[in-house]
Amino acid sequence: MEREKMSLLTPSTALRRRYLHDRLFLLAGRLAAIASFSTIGLIFLAILYTSLPAFTQSCIKLPIHFEETAFSDENLALADYDMLVAQALARIIPGVTDPGEKEDLMGMMSPGAAWRLQQMVGSNPKRIGTVEQLWLPASADIDMLRKGKLDRTTPEQRRRLSKRQLKWYDQLNAEGRIKRHFNRVFFTAPNSTEAELAGIYGAVKGSLLTMFITLVLSFPLGAGTAIYLQEFAPRNRLTTTITVTINNLAAVPPILYGLLGLAVFINFFHLPRATPLVAGMVLSLMTFPSIIMASRNALAAVPRSVCDAALALGASRMQSITHHILPAAMPGILTGTLLGLAQAFGECAPLLMLGMVAFVGNIPAGITDPATVLPMQIYLWADNSGQGFPEKTAAAIVIMMLFLVIVNTMVLWLRRKFENSHPHTS
Amino acid sequence: MDNNTPGTSSFPTISSAGDDPGLEMLQHNDRQTCGTPFLDDPLISCREIEVFYGEQCALHKMSLDIGHREVLAIIGPSGCGKSTFLRCLNRMNDSIEECTVQGEITLDGVNIYDKNVDVVPLRTRVGMVFQKPNPFPKSIYDNIAYGPRIHGLAASRSELDEIVTSSLQNAGLWDEVKDRLTSTAMALSSGQQQRLCIARTLAVEPEVILMDEPCSGLDPIATTKVETLINNLSECYSIILVTHAIEQASRVSQRTAFFHQGFLVEVGPTARIFTTPESRLTENYITARLT
Ligand SMILES: Nc1ncnc2c1ncn2[C@@H]1O[C@H](COP(=O)(O)OP(=O)(O)O)[C@@H](O)[C@H]1O
Ligand SMILES: [Mg+2]
Numbered sequence: 001m002e003r004e005k006m007s008l009l010t011p012s013t014a015l016r017r018r019y020l021h022d023r024l025f026l027l028a029g030r031l032a033a034i035a036s037f038s039t040i041g042l043i044f045l046a047i048l049y050t051s052l053p054a055f056t057q058s059c060i061k062l063p064i065h066f067e068e069t070a071f072s073d074e075n076l077a078l079a080d081y082d083m084l085v086a087q088a089l090a091r092i093i094p095g096v097t098d099p100g101e102k103e104d105l106m107g108m109m110s111p112g113a114a115w116r117l118q119q120m121v122g123s124n125p126k127r128i129g130t131v132e133q134l135w136l137p138a139s140a141d142i143d144m145l146r147k148g149k150l151d152r153t154t155p156e157q158r159r160r161l162s163k164r165q166l167k168w169y170d171q172l173n174a175e176g177r178i179k180r181h182f183n184r185v186f187f188t189a190p191n192s193t194e195a196e197l198a199g200i201y202g203a204v205k206g207s208l209l210t211m212f213i214t215l216v217l218s219f220p221l222g223a224g225t226a227i228y229l230q231e232f233a234p235r236n237r238l239t240t241t242i243t244v245t246i247n248n249l250a251a252v253p254p255i256l257y258g259l260l261g262l263a264v265f266i267n268f269f270h271l272p273r274a275t276p277l278v279a280g281m282v283l284s285l286m287t288f289p290s291i292i293m294a295s296r297n298a299l300a301a302v303p304r305s306v307c308d309a310a311l312a313l314g315a316s317r318m319q320s321i322t323h324h325i326l327p328a329a330m331p332g333i334l335t336g337t338l339l340g341l342a343q344a345f346g347e348c349a350p351l352l353m354l355g356m357v358a359f360v361g362n363i364p365a366g367i368t369d370p371a372t373v374l375p376m377q378i379y380l381w382a383d384n385s386g387q388g389f390p391e392k393t394a395a396a397i398v399i400m401m402l403f404l405v406i407v408n409t410m411v412l413w414l415r416r417k418f419e420n421s422h423p424h425t426s
Numbered sequence: 427m428d429n430n431t432p433g434t435s436s437f438p439t440i441s442s443a444g445d446d447p448g449l450e451m452l453q454h455n456d457r458q459t460c461g462t463p464f465l466d467d468p469l470i471s472c473r474e475i476e477v478f479y480g481e482q483c484a485l486h487k488m489s490l491d492i493g494h495r496e497v498l499a500i501i502g503p504s505g506c507g508k509s510t511f512l513r514c515l516n517r518m519n520d521s522i523e524e525c526t527v528q529g530e531i532t533l534d535g536v537n538i539y540d541k542n543v544d545v546v547p548l549r550t551r552v553g554m555v556f557q558k559p560n561p562f563p564k565s566i567y568d569n570i571a572y573g574p575r576i577h578g579l580a581a582s583r584s585e586l587d588e589i590v591t592s593s594l595q596n597a598g599l600w601d602e603v604k605d606r607l608t609s610t611a612m613a614l615s616s617g618q619q620q621r622l623c624i625a626r627t628l629a630v631e632p633e634v635i636l637m638d639e640p641c642s643g644l645d646p647i648a649t650t651k652v653e654t655l656i657n658n659l660s661e662c663y664s665i666i667l668v669t670h671a672i673e674q675a676s677r678v679s680q681r682t683a684f685f686h687q688g689f690l691v692e693v694g695p696t697a698r699i700f701t702t703p704e705s706r707l708t709e710n711y712i713t714a715r716l717t
Contacts, residue, residue, distance in 0.1 A: 148453065207684055234523075235523065261691060303560075305556060305558060305560035306560055306562060306563070308518065308521075308556065309556065309560045309561075309623070309626075310562075310572070310629070311518065311521065311549065311560065312516065312518060312553060312554035312556075313549065313550070313553070313572060313573040313576070313632060314545075314546045314547070314549040314550040314573065314576065314577060315546075315572075315576050315629055317521075319576060323572075323576075324562060328563065367664065422642070
């Protein structure tokens, strides 16, 4: 039977059905891509939008009189700074005498206002005796009102600001005494129970110290183990067992590492709880297997021909590895390490077991100071229902994502460099 | 490029391991090496060597001498053990875990498989050029200087410069690269890369150079250059050249050895092997590839 010739111009039904399948598959793929991208994009935009108020802080301009009588004590820290704030408020809103009203008036300012004054006098005692117009932080409720996050129409008993406070706010606003300033405190302060005083810096520094410990421990150990296993170790049952164990370790739930750290580092070795030192040690246990696996893959990807060339020239095994294989594999090893660190950076579960979930009101000075880390800070703030904390939570997430973007950019850059310098491996 | 005789050169024949002509089963009397494997004053002599990859025997008991300043060509179908034999001579087999070598190979009367022998001096005396050009991803200069540097052959920068210059000159590459010694070797053409690899081997001043199909990836012009180079080098070095192209063997070598299925079938002066081979296998292999 002779086969019918296929027409070049009008595709047959079978061919048309084939094209239809192709098109359906393509469509499904595109829809999946669009769905995932738009979901991620929406989440990110929502977080970014929520976080924006946290980057500014409403301030009220107050005429502060640093009167000498207030600083009668030698110790400047003992002066009554709250009184200075109260006097300044009384100057711009005169006629408040009732104690309850006075309390309302003081409630417009953040406790941070007095603290700021104390810092200013401490850094420059010559201020005593002068008068200054200063922008001082308003309370979280005023801040929210200013940012349009407080509904004036809710009935007074359920509203966080009284009728008087709203009236004063409008008065000050009309005088141009209320303004939003860049929230420097957020980037320089440790955590605080007051939203307008709480900053991310304590957690960022805690995270960086923890990552430093993790890097210092897991990179040399991981890369060294990988080099030994890949290049030197004999292939026998023992090394196979070790390899399999390491691969399995990468799949152990992180919280188990936390339990291990609690049992070994804290309860047995009595290392201080909730410190970057212990957190870094536990996280390096967690990243160690993934660094080993990534490094071994990078080493295995280096073409043996270069190694052979060195051996044939009379280089020792060690020389051929350190001179040729390691430099070629280094970008891959570093990439694996960075990805492992990025994973550890966002890890919360094992650190719960180490007591890092506690409130830490100081910036850690070293690796043995109590500290918290960024993801833990996010967890803590997300749990706090106080005014202003949801915005802080979102802002902390944005900061954390920024760090991850930086790390991933570095990884990309390393990959590019790798491809350029070793064309025959790519 | 493999076996294009002038008459067929416009219709290049494709040869691969599968359709290698002259492949036929060995008979019992083929296990004896024909020809003249032994020399009066050998540089390297192999006695009764046998190579196994695990259980599989890749090279059966064979003996062969290699003389001073001669080019010995090794021919034979794919998988017959040519590379395996070559790797025995500078112990590159050591890095293949399952490979075992039995028998004795002596260089200047010293058994190189003796357990007291250090492979570093052995490999500086017996250099190797691989099938695929494998320059280091470094500059041209650093490629050549690597060997002298690890062996401390140059006392000063100017001495090193001299070694690099003379090696490149001897490899016939100097004029092409003298203006870009500091640029990366990966940018050279594959023919230039192969000559760079030869220059790199020359820089450590070996006595023997092992070449494993050095021209298999090169175009005809680059091949001619490498062959000329081998001719020039044979004045100072012993060269063992594995080749797939038997005309290359006839052009550059003084002696030729024919391997077949792990046996050394025949060895003798190149002219005699090509005109009056003793073994039926050699004859079949050569006639199938020359016509
Ligand atoms: N690394 C190795 N491991 C196991 N077998 C090998 C290895 N290298 C070569 N062989 C085997 O040894 C035989 C000879 O190989 P080889 O020396 O590479 O042949 P040729 O170079 O003549 O083509 C082949 O059968 C091959 O399969
Ligand atoms: Mg080969």
